Amino acid sequence: MAIIKALQDSYRIAVKDLLEFARNRIGLLFLFLMPFFMLIMTGFIFPTGDSYTNIPVAVVDLDDSQASRMFMAQLHAMNNKSGSMVLTEVASEADARTMITRGQVYGAIIVPQGFAENQTLGKQAEILIVSDNSIPQISMVMQGLGAQVISMLGSMKATMSVQTMNAQTNMTAEEAAAVIAPYKANVQGTVGGSLTYFDFIAPGLLMMIVMMGAMTGIPRAISHEKEIGTFDGILAAPVNDISIIVGKTIAQTVRGFIQGIIVLVIAMLIFGVHIQLTSIPLAFGLLLLGIFSFIGLGILLTSIANNEETAMILMTVLQFPMMFLTGVFFPIQQMPWFMQALSNLLPLTYAVTAMRKVMILNASVMDVLPEIAILVVFGAIMLAIAIPVFRRSMTR
Incomplete structure (x- = not known):
């Protein structure tokens, strides 16, 4: 009770x-x-997954060569498909850095002088990525995005070069890509979606x-x-x-x-x-x-x-x-x-x-x-x- x-x-x-x-x-x-x-x-x-789209980025071509112009055309074509960046062409690296300081862009992709010459000599052609590291999260995204885009463009360039060198063997694009990058990661989560x-x-x-x-x-x-x-x-x-x-x-x-x-x-x-x-x-x-x-x-x-x-x-x-x-x-x-x-x-x-x-x-x-x-x-x-x-x- x-x-x-x-x-x-x-x-x-x-x-x-x-x-x-x-x-x-x-x-x-x-x-x-x-x-x-x-x-x-x-x-x-x-x-979220799509929070960092349409990132404003300045692009600078300091080499002004056929190779650099081809690189810029490929960069614009790839970005038009992904929509990850809003590219603005500027005349100099100083202008790009000024735009970053003023908050007009979050970073810059710069093709330095000697870009085409290094390729002709068989050297690696360097691409400079400048980011606004006063905002660490945006800087990390910009650096990762820039490195990813350049890596993809480099793979495309290497694939075309391998196909050209091995034209007599009738190597396909898939076979050329396998020679350049023999390993491919298949990343999956523990849950779907x-x-x-x-x-x-x-x-x-x-x-x-x-x-x-x-x-x-x-x-x-x-x-x-x-x-x-x-x-x-x-x-x-x-x-x-x-x-x-x-x-x-x-x-x-x-x-x-x-x-x-x-x-x-x-x-x-x-x-x-x-x-x-x-x-x-x-x-x-x-x-x-x-x-x-x-x-x-x-x-x-x-x-x-x-x-x-x-x-x-x-x-x-x-x-x-x-x-x-x-x-x-x-x-x-x-x-x-x-x-x-x-x-x-x-x-x-x-x-x-x-x-x-x-x-x-x-x-x-x-x-x-x-x-x-x-x-x-x-x-x-x-x-x-x-x-x-x-x-x-x-x-x-």
């Missing part, structure tokens, strides 16, 4: 919190708008938004009720303190789960995030597990904080490093070793990793079992610590 009453009390407290939240029209509006705006901003700000950078960050955003809701919801709710005096009425009622924790946890779980569904739907419908239908139940299960793993931490911080403002400050201090150290926006593998070690101590890291495996790689429960175990253990430990601390805080 005691268990049934405790569950009934928890249910009533959860319903009370949800009804209060439903009456708060501004809060209800932002329940939907916050994940929507976050996804829209990150979805369009972070690069073309994935964008947003496919990488969407699972992390999903778990981060749920985590933020779970961590901030309970402190905000309890601290607010303490300040306006309604929490004293709950304590005066014949309600077990465990029922208070469970009831408020259920209310925040429902809110967090709704936000998670909103994020998932927006990611799939607007940004085309790939997720197998068979993975959706497991993804929802991970959402609930993510909420569970952070509820204890939220309760603990609520018990420590004296008021709502202090509680929110503590939440911000914890949330800020977790946003950047848990692989939500950037791969953990590119961080320094000491930051990777710190990342491995944060539970959100395992929540993000598990959700990414499920949403992108269609992983099964067994594939994410280590991450599930860590989240369950962390959540259980935090609750075991938080409940006694919360009980003591209610008597203060």
Whole structure:
């Protein structure tokens, strides 16, 4: 009977919190708008597969020879097919560098003097690629794109040369290409389709938004009720303190789960995030597990904080490093070793990793079992610590 009453009390407290939240029209509006705006901003700000098209590039022919003019014609012809660059011919290298400094172009492809002479002497003909390295990401794209284009043009030139030298053997273009480049890479992903950078960050955003809701919801709710005096009425009622924790946890779980569904739907419908239908139940299960793993931490911080403002400050201090150290926006593998070690101590890291495996790689429960175990253990430990601390805080 005691268990049934405790569950009934928890249910009533959860319903009370949800009804209060439903009456708060501004809060209800932002329940939907916050994940929507976050996804829209990150979805369009972070690069996708076609983000770096039509890159403005200056081209300079300092050699002005038949060979350099042929190179320029091939460069324009190839770019007309790919549309990767917007080429602007300028007279000198100084003009090209001035355009880069003024932000008119992101880089330059320069054919230096002696281009044709080096080819005649059987030497490699150098092509200069200048990029705006004040923007590292654009500079890397420009350097990679320029090197790729020049490599392809070089292969075309070499193929024609080999065919000319071996005309008597009737060598085909395919055979000539095999002589020049005997190895060809066939690059494939573990899943089909073309994935964008947003496919990488969407699972992390999903778990981060749920985590933020779970961590901030309970402190905000309890601290607010303490300040306006309604929490004293709950304590005066014949309600077990465990029922208070469970009831408020259920209310925040429902809110967090709704936000998670909103994020998932927006990611799939607007940004085309790939997720197998068979993975959706497991993804929802991970959402609930993510909420569970952070509820204890939220309760603990609520018990420590004296008021709502202090509680929110503590939440911000914890949330800020977790946003950047848990692989939500950037791969953990590119961080320094000491930051990777710190990342491995944060539970959100395992929540993000598990959700990414499920949403992108269609992983099964067994594939994410280590991450599930860590989240369950962390959540259980935090609750075991938080409940006694919360009980003591209610008597203060």
